[in-house]
Amino acid sequence: MIKKCLYVNRRAPYGTSYALEAIDAVLIGSAFDQDISLLFIDDGLFQLKKDQDTADVEMKNFSPAYRAYDMYDVEKIYVSKEAMAARGLKKRDLIIDVEVLSDSKIKDLMDEHDVIFSF
Amino acid sequence: MKFVIQVNEGPYQHQTADSAYQFTRAALAGGHEVLRIFFYHDGVNNGTRLTSPPQDDRNVVNRWSSLAAEHDLDLVICVAAAQRRGILDESEMNRLDKDAHNLAPGFRISGLGQLIEGVVMADRLVVFGD
Numbered sequence: 681m682i683k684k685c686l687y688v689n690r691r692a693p694y695g696t697s698y699a700l701e702a703i704d705a706v707l708i709g710s711a712f713d714q715d716i717s718l719l720f721i722d723d724g725l726f727q728l729k730k731d732q733d734t735a736d737v738e739m740k741n742f743s744p745a746y747r748a749y750d751m752y753d754v755e756k757i758y759v760s761k762e763a764m765a766a767r768g769l770k771k772r773d774l775i776i777d778v779e780v781l782s783d784s785k786i787k788d789l790m791d792e793h794d795v796i797f798s799f
Numbered sequence: 800m801k802f803v804i805q806v807n808e809g810p811y812q813h814q815t816a817d818s819a820y821q822f823t824r825a826a827l828a829g830g831h832e833v834l835r836i837f838f839y840h841d842g843v844n845n846g847t848r849l850t851s852p853p854q855d856d857r858n859v860v861n862r863w864s865s866l867a868a869e870h871d872l873d874l875v876i877c878v879a880a881a882q883r884r885g886i887l888d889e890s891e892m893n894r895l896d897k898d899a900h901n902l903a904p905g906f907r908i909s910g911l912g913q914l915i916e917g918v919v920m921a922d923r924l925v926v927f928g929d
Binding site for chain 2: 681711712
């Protein structure tokens with residue numbers, strides 16, 4: 681059985697473990713042939729920021745992993761228009777291509793999914 | 800209704816584990832099915848049998864073990880999260896060459912695939928913890 685799974689990424693990449701954990705969960709979902717979409721809202725937008733340098737915080741920079749998503753057929757990646765604007769981010773600042781949705785459209789996106797995983 | 804429960808926080812500091820336990824008990828009492836409880840992130844700390852709260856406090860870990868025994872529940876600890884936090888069963892102890900294991904009765908260690916497989920079978924995934 682295939683379910684429509686939405687992975688919601690809400691947090692900045694290194695302050696908590698959630699962003700890194702989400703990458704594993706997305707890849708496992710893909711391995712189980714689920715219909716996967718990703719959504720980045722709030723500080724989750726910072727996960728996709730180009731030119732991350734984590735040397736001074738002694739963490740692994742896992743942002744290159746996002747570029748591997750298309751190899752796992754993870755191609756539906758959405759970001760919040762309002763969250764982008766609030767953080768001064770443009771599409772060109774992001775490491776991968778995304779579809780920008782207004783928060784009212786995000787409500788519809790959530791409605792049409794069977795399962796929501798929140799990270 | 801068929802539920803899968805996800806627990807994201809360890810016991811005691813947050814009410815999360817208590818709420819998840821109470822929800823599970825209420826769901827079972829209401830005639831619903833709980834297919835699996837998946838302990839993720841710091842939630843894996845719900846599965847150490849070395850937990851020793853004071854006598855007058857609830858024992859969150861033993862409570863899960865008893866509920867699992869009573870209702871034949873599937874309590875699954877995320878292996879990747881468990882390894883980082885030192886939650887091991889006997890085979891993980893041997894495999895990782897450690898000198899102790901601490902998994903509580905009724906729990907088992909397995910992968911994230913168990914969460915995905917669970918939600919595919921379930922009507923609802925209910926997540927506790929932020």
